[in-house]
Amino acid sequence: MLIPLPERIHKNMFTHLHLHSQYSLLEGAIRIKDLVPALKSKGFESCAITDHGNMFGAIEFYHALKEAALKPIIGVGASVIEGAFSETGGESGRDRINAGQTQFLCQNREGYHNLGYLVSLSYTEGKVDGVPCVNHQLLEKYHSGLIALSGGMNGEISRHFLAGRPDDARRVAMWYRDVFVDRYYIELQNTGLPEQTELNTQLIGLGHELGIPLVATNDCFYLTPEEAEAQYILWLMGQQRRVTDDEVPLQSGNQRYLKSADEMLSAFKELPLAALENTSKIAEQCELTLENNKIFLPQIPTKEDETVDSKLSDDAKKGLEKRITKLYELYAPEVSFEEFKQPYTERLSFELEVIIQMEFPGYFLIVSEFIKWAKDNGVSVGPGRGSGAGSLVAYALLITDVDPLRYGLLFERFLNPYRVSLPDFDIDFDVEGREKVIEHVREKYGDKNVCQIATFGSLKAKAVVRGVARVLNFPYSEADKIAKLVPNDLNITLDQALEKEPELAILAAEGSENEQRLLKFSRQLEDLNTHLGTHAAGVIIMNQDIREVMPVCTGKEGTLQSMFPMKYAEDQGAVKFDFLGLQNLSTIDNTLDLIGKSRTDSAKVDITRIPMDDPLTFKLFCRADTIGVFQLESSGMKRLVSSMQPSAFEDIVAILALYRPGPLGSGMVEDYVQCKHKRKRVVFPHPLMAEILKETYGVMVYQEQIIQSVQVLAGFSLGHADLLRRAIGKKTVEILAEQRLQFVEGCLKNTKFVEQCPQESTPEVKANEIFDTINYFSGYGFNKSHSVAYGLISYQTAYLKAHYPVQLMAALFNGSVNNQDNVISYISECKAMGIKVLPPDVNLSSKTFTVALTEFRITDITLAHFERDFASSGQLNETFQPDLLEALRKSLKTLKNKDFKDEAELLEIIAKHTEAESELKQTLLLNSSSTFASWLRSEARVEVIRFGLNAVKNVGGKAVDAILKVRSEYGELTDFMEFMKKVNLNEVNRRMLETLVKCGAFDSMHENRAQLSAVLDKAFHLAQEFQRAEESSQDSFFSLMDAGDAAATETQLEFPEVRNLAKRERLQQEKAALGFYVSGHPLDSYTSEIKLLATTTDKLKEGAHAEKNKVSLIGIIVNNTVRLNQSNAKFAIATLEDTRGTLEFPVFATVYEEDGELLESEEPLLISGRVNIRDEEVGMFVDNIRRLSEIRETEAKCMSIKIGSAPLPPEAIVLLRSTLQKYSGEKPFTFSVQAPEATSVTITPDERISFSSALIEELEELLPLHTLEFSYSSQSKLH
Secondary structure (H helix, E strand, O other): OOOOHHHHOOHHHOOEOOEOOOOOOOOOOOOHHHHHHHHHHOOOOEEEEEEEOOOOOHHHHHHHHHHOOOEEEEEEEEEEEOOOHHHOOOOOOHHHOOOEEEEEEEOOHHHHHHHHHHHHHHHHOOEEOOEEEEEHHHHHHOOOOEEEEOOHHHOHHHHHHHOOOHHHHHHHHHHHHHHOOOOEEEEEOOOOOOHHHHHHHHHHHHHHHHOOOEEEOOOEOEOOHHHHHHHHHHHHHHHOOOOOOOOOOOOOOOOOEOOOHHHHHHHOOOOOHHHHHHHHHHHHHOOOOOOOOOOOOOOOOOOOOOOHHHHHHHHHHHHHHHHHHHHHHHHOOOOOHHHHHHHHHHHHHHHHHHHHHOOOHHHHHHHHHHHHHHHHOOOOEOOOOHHHHHOHHHHHOOOOOOOOOOOOOOOOOOOOOOOOOOOOOEEEEEHHHHHHHHHHHHHHHOOOOEEEEEEEEEOOHHHHHHHHHHHOOOOHHHHHHHHOOOOOOOOOOHHHHHHHOHHHHHHHHHOOHHHHHHHHHHHHHOOOEEEEEEEEEEEEEOOOOHHHOOOEEEOOOOOEEEEEEHHHHHHOOOOEEEEEEEHHHHHHHHHHHHHHHHOOOOOOOOHHHOOOOOHHHHHHHHOOOOOOOOOOOOHHHHHHHHHHOOOOHHHHHHHHHHOOHHHHHHOHHHHHHHHHOOOOOOOOOOHHHHHHHHHHOOOOOEHHHHHHHHHHHHOOOHHHHHHHHHHHHOOOHHHHHHHHHHHHHHHHHOHHHHHOOOOOOOHHHHHHHHHHHHHHHHOOOEOHHHHHHHHHHHHHHHHHHHHOHHHHHHHHHHOOOOOHHHHHHHHHHHHHHOOOEEOOOOOOOOOOOEEEEEEEEEOHHHHHHHHHHHOOOOOOOOOOOHHHHHHHHHHHHHOEOOEEOOHHHHHHHHHHHOOOOHHHHHHHHOOOOOHHHHHHHHHOEEEEEEOOHHHOOOOOHHHHHHHHHHHHHHOOOOOHHHHHHHOOOOOOOHHHHHHHHHOOOOOOOOOOHHHHHHHHHHHHHHHHHHHHHHOOOOOOHHHHOOHHHHHHHHOOOOOOOOOOOOHHHHHHHHHHHHOOOOOOOHHHHHHHHHHHHOEOHHHHHOOOOOOOOEEEEEEEEEEEEEEEOOOOOEEEEEEEEEOOEEEEEEEOHHHHHHHHHHHHOOOOEEEEEEEEEEOOEEEEEEEEEEEHHHHHHHHEEEEEEEEOOOOOOHHHHHHHHHHHHHOEEEEOEEEEEEOOOOOEEEEOOOOOEOOOHHHHHHHHHHOOOOEEEEEEOOOHHHO
């Protein structure tokens, strides 16, 4: 007779011991924040977490349950194999390897330590077909303090039973019983699966036979039965399967949810009651605390007579002394050295006192050590990042390179004595050097004491809709349409989207059954974790093996990383150090290297000592010439720079702080610009704030200004003022009221505030007004320390572009070889700057992009460097007497922008234009070994960029090395066959040679690429035969070849009479070989149309056009994939390339039917449509496609032929006339001829012509140095 349920079991007699949270990636659908209220509502007092193979969520779970007065039990569902890891094989995936699941629960701290080691080793040593596993050998070593449960249906013994191997099941159970003495339980489950009935009978029998107790679990994957189907879809997402796939596994019922105690009793009514009761007994045995107040920093080695505190003080004081000496020289202040030094020493003493009081000297010394190592080993380090730049101690220790006193940066913004939190330096290194520094840290502190940090990707609103739609086999177009209804707001949830977008809400409530299911499942799965990632910068350094403190795992690249995400790693005592890779530092380094190599006679550029008021640099800013300038490249940023017209470094700092959605939308930016240009009066909220806000024209731009204002007005310390700033930022009503009261009281106690209060207001009213102002700006204020540090990199890159533009652009190419859009944009920028980019050349190119020198030219940069080097305190200022200096200055200005073929010609003309005694001219000007001549060789040269051989597609590093080896051994080669005979053809194959021919790499040997292509096979064959014959083990060369072949290798190849490739063909071959157009671009012929009729891909991507705006692009289709839609109609996914980048977009069936064939052509096209934004990626919906040549031929009104100042030879004029007559038509044309003194003359012939493609191509071949421009009557007609 069954006993009534209430008498059979009490709520406290059952505890869930087998539960998978969302950290069972793409399997568990239980969010920890939702689990806690569910446990409370069902009356549970404890619960276990047993995620598959990991402890990712252990600390989050622990704290969540503790805060709710529940008992957390930490565990893992481990994949266990019996033998050595190398003995197991098979397909990838947990279900396809010979591993069973065993649940391990921590009884105590020892068990937690052992479980951490087990899961850590499963990642670092135990991966089997990608699945982290432990084996019996490890369990024998690390079993203490752990309770083991047999794992349910997927457990080792259950698998043996289900496979008909009862003896193996008995053997494994005995092994566990003997290893986990009194701590091993056989797990029973009843989740409605038919095979469980027989299996449970076998498990109960085995338990009785071997004296192993039973335990009841429910293998929870979701919280309620209603979530079962959503969890099944999540699992299919992880398997990359669809519900419609053949042989897809069916859903495993809906019973694996968080059942109440009574529901568990009902499910186990036919099973032993002891199995339920044992859950609470196990829970009672588990007593584990994970509270922690320690930090585990490495010990700093000190001398006998010093402590860590005294070492920090000594190092900082010595460092500051060196810094101040240089600053005094740099700033040249009108005070004594001691007076200049005083505020620095006072600030240093204050900071040291705070750092020592907060027990952080070790942190500063660790950071200082690896930064010093980086600088000593050629790794570039950024000037600072984040609030750390506000610390003078950091500046003294060389951690940062920004003087915090000069720029009004606050230490309290970084480390506040009233707010105890770990300091956090974010350190930028050049990209190549970052890994070197991390490796140094590993070597110094031990590779087991250093690791990176785990992160987790999750299903955000749009992504979850697309993911669920894929599993449900939704048509792509329908899924895309629904996903795009989710607004593009940052971190928006689906519930918020339903409130904001009525059409989406209608679909969720009244759409088709499939649409409603899609949105229902998406809402159930939203924000669940999907995959393990690696923190972009964070590195943990400890004083011991990290596994002693927390478990570790491995990331995609096999990198050791913490198993806990940052928040919970810090909770357990980890200290994070941020090592970031910044490409711009690599670019600066490479630029300086290129300057040194291309200007050997110039002094080395010290980027840390460049003038911060450089006229050329600010001219560059004012014309918004900021492609390649750190942080200032986007079209929106360029517009802001242009309107700002920066005149001081502080303006650059402000631009970086203001270019954010909040300030841009609040009117702050407009106020700043208007006040800066005196179009609006500067108003300070109170006279006491004038000194603080004057650099930003009364606009509260920085958080530091808020802190300083509160200090000055209300008498707060800077630390308390920072607390107020942070409190205000939380926007909590109660906190705001409390802070307002404190602020107003402080202001009213301040005599100066009261006395200087404007007469039209009372002090109390004014104090409240200012608090409202601070409250408003606190949402927009930016960290000035970060702006100053990054502003410095912006300024440095701008300075390099202003003074060494060719070297900077070459460095930008070197940093972007794998970024096609960047390379295309930089080639276009070089063209706009008048910088030639030359194709690769086997005789002249290096591995990377380099700078080459050509003729001589005096430019604005030359004149600026003349003033820098010879005038004032320049390095060569004693070279000339003042009168000669002035005469020379005048002559250089006279010769500006004129070209000279060589040094002798330039020196002679400069001497001719310079009024000076003949003897002086002979000694100082005409003498090629003079200082001035040497200077001209560096500063008055036309520089070009030479493509690097490493950037040629399909030509590997070994092939490049083989080419460079030939050059180093034999010098410059002039004969193609000689090159072929000498290069190692085992490294440079036939395909590589063909690519090099196509891109023009052999033009210096033989200019006609068509001829080289024609003889390439023969040359390759002959060269192979020659090299075989040269080997010592072979017979002589002539015995292997007939006389004709031998003679061909000794003399030049006979080239067929074929015309060199036309410009269009050359460009197409260059594109195929390099991935880019270098010597020109097919769109060069259409500059008028690009300017008048279209936008560019970079502007589109940067948000210059709003969604659904009508736009046109001019470009060439470089990729076109044709597909069939649900109606079996063709549509395409096309990629267009213009002179600024590439853009991918769909061409739907209706447009494809009309214009699809144009996508297969290599001709320039005008593609018109509407801006489309998907998942923050900008594209377009195409409405129509047209050939650009046809538009020009039919709709252009007039053509202007621009002729330069150099006269055309008579034969060219005759050919030009005959060419124009050949293409007579109805369109007018003009000649615009450049005359002396920058004037031009326009000639309009009576003849009319046709603007056919053939004419344009002939004109471009005939007039390669001149341009054609076309005019149109109306842009609107062409859309």
